[in-house]
Amino acid sequence: MEPTREQVEKGAAALTPFVTEWRLALAPEDLDELAYAVLVHHDSGGSSEDIDRAVREQIAEVRQRHAEMLEAMRRETRRR
Numbered sequence: 001m002e003p004t005r006e007q008v009e010k011g012a013a014a015l016t017p018f019v020t021e022w023r024l025a026l027a028p029e030d031l032d033e034l035a036y037a038v039l040v041h042h043d044s045g046g047s048s049e050d051i052d053r054a055v056r057e058q059i060a061e062v063r064q065r066h067a068e069m070l071e072a073m074r075r076e077t078r079r080r
């Protein structure tokens with residue numbers, strides 16, 4: 001099941017009090033990724049190992065996107 005943007009936002013909103021109370025250093029987009037993972041896998045029928053593997057792939061994809069964005073910003077800065 002692919003969650004809607006609204007579902008991810010509500011999931012992130014539900015996580016925010018934990019993040020605040022436990023003083024976790026998470027950016028809003030990190031909360032979105034956590035909420036997305038929970039919503040995608042909550043009813044997936046996958047084993048714990050399958051879910052672990054899928055979420056680790058999600059994390060790798062997020063890291064790759066962040067690295068690409070950072071590199072694009074660096075290129076733009078050097079060009080100026």
